[in-house]
Amino acid sequence: MTILVTGGAGFIGSNFVLDWLGACDEPVVNLDKLTYAGNVHNLAPLAGDQRHIFVQGDIGDAHLVGALLAQHQPRAVLNFAAESHVDRSILGPGEFIQTNIVGTFQLLEQVRAYWAALDAAAKTAFRLLHVSTDEVYGSLSASDPAFTETHRYEPNSPYSASKAASDHLVRAYHHTYGLPVLTTNCSNNYGPLHFPEKLIPLMIVNAQAGKPLPVYGDGQQIRDWLYVKDHCSAIRAVLASGRLGETYNIGGWNEKPNLDIVHTVCDLLDELKPRADRQSYRSQISYVTDRPGHDRRYAIDARKIEQELGWKPAETFETGIRKTVQWYLDNPDWVAQVQSGAYRDWVAMQYAQA
Ligand code: NAD
Numbered sequence: 222m223t224i225l226v227t228g229g230a231g232f233i234g235s236n237f238v239l240d241w242l243g244a245c246d247e248p249v250v251n252l253d254k255l256t257y258a259g260n261v262h263n264l265a266p267l268a269g270d271q272r273h274i275f276v277q278g279d280i281g282d283a284h285l286v287g288a289l290l291a292q293h294q295p296r297a298v299l300n301f302a303a304e305s306h307v308d309r310s311i312l313g314p315g316e317f318i319q320t321n322i323v324g325t326f327q328l329l330e331q332v333r334a335y336w337a338a339l340d341a342a343a344k345t346a347f348r349l350l351h352v353s354t355d356e357v358y359g360s361l362s363a364s365d366p367a368f369t370e371t372h373r374y375e376p377n378s379p380y381s382a383s384k385a386a387s388d389h390l391v392r393a394y395h396h397t398y399g400l401p402v403l404t405t406n407c408s409n410n411y412g413p414l415h416f417p418e419k420l421i422p423l424m425i426v427n428a429q430a431g432k433p434l435p436v437y438g439d440g441q442q443i444r445d446w447l448y449v450k451d452h453c454s455a456i457r458a459v460l461a462s463g464r465l466g467e468t469y470n471i472g473g474w475n476e477k478p479n480l481d482i483v484h485t486v487c488d489l490l491d492e493l494k495p496r497a498d499r500q501s502y503r504s505q506i507s508y509v510t511d512r513p514g515h516d517r518r519y520a521i522d523a524r525k526i527e528q529e530l531g532w533k534p535a536e537t538f539e540t541g542i543r544k545t546v547q548w549y550l551d552n553p554d555w556v557a558q559v560q561s562g563a564y565r566d567w568v569a570m571q572y573a574q575a
């Protein structure tokens with residue numbers, strides 16, 4: 222048996238592949254385009270491991286995807302591949318439409334053709350698991366209940382709109398063609414191997430470099446944070462036992478305003494790697510112009526996955542964020558390697574008016 226993972230050189234995908242091969246011997250075919258966000262160094266522990274087959278390519282390349290399915294005969298396809306950064310989607314939505322919508326469509330078409338030709342037993346066993354986000358549900362007010370799986374889709378950014386479109390396509394392929402799909406909608410992840418364009422790794426990296434810590438607007442926007450390894454265990458649970466055609470919300474019951482997150486990161490760094498002048502890293506916080514259309518609050522009601530599949534996060538925010546900060550302190554080479562010229566160009570452009 223084999224699984225095909227797309228986007229397995231990115232933040233969550235690489236954590237998933239590493240955890241999967243740490244827990245079992247079922248081989249992984251890993252299809253990743255290696256955009257700026259994809260990093261083969263994330264998979265360095267698997268060098269020479271026969272169970273991991275890495276292929277550089279696009280989920281929208283019908284010929285390549287069809288050939289990989291025919292060659293490796295996976296029993297499941299897990300789709301992590303996406304353009305994933307809201308700020309980049311605001312600056313240039315084109316790639317988001319291309320990969321998240323058109324790419325998912327092409328992948329679905331290839332998977333549908335492959336699945337239709339399987340024998341009865343393989344057909345019954347097959348799964349396509351589509352990894353999505355809570356951002357498709359839009360923004361909550363302070364008093365709204367958390368997102369359940371039946372919450373209306375109200376995406377507000379080009380990123381979330383493109384993910385919503387991909388979710389709808391996945392749903393339609395189940396309803397129309399009977400493709401055995403599962404969809405997961407997860408809250409904000411954090412943890413090792415997180416590209417430092419997102420809030421938590423950006424703060425850790427900027428703090429140590431003595432740079433400003435850019436907080437958008439009033440810093441009171443709320444996100445529901447989940448340690449990436451917990452997201453990976455939830456995906457394994459949904460793949461193993463999720464009901465066909467269902468969606469599962471995944472979250473850590475961990476709502477926090479951005480400013481609290483930044484304070485926590487600063488306090489951990491103050492403890493683990495104090496500044497030479499003994500001032501707190503909090504003194505580097507800098508309030509900058511808010512993101513256009515910035516969603517105020519996300520919160521996940523994760524009761525369905527807990528009640529149906531018995532899944533719960535293993536980490537609290539306190540344990541997860543400490544591990545995360547420690548990981549960045551222990552891996553300066555990884556940080557230096559991802560901060561390539563292209564990364565520096567992005568930071569210069571995005572924070573130019575800060
Ligand atoms: P990421 O940006 O770190 O990684 C995305 C990966 O996909 C990269 O390795 C990239 O090279 C690859 N990729 C991009 N376009 C591709 C294409 N056309 N073909 C093949 N590969 C391509 O993203 P992430 O944070 O790891 O997110 C993974 C998935 O999880 C995404 O679908 C995202 O929407 C979803 N998600 C992310 C979060 C989060 O907090 N990061 C939360 C919920 C859901």
Ligand code: TYD
Binds near residue numbers: 409419420435479512
């Ligand atoms: P981000 O990590 O980009 O994830 P998302 O937008 O998908 O939730 O941002 C998390 C929150 O942090 C979001 O409310 C925007 C905010 N943020 C900042 O305040 N400053 C920053 O430099 C970044 C990247 C994000």
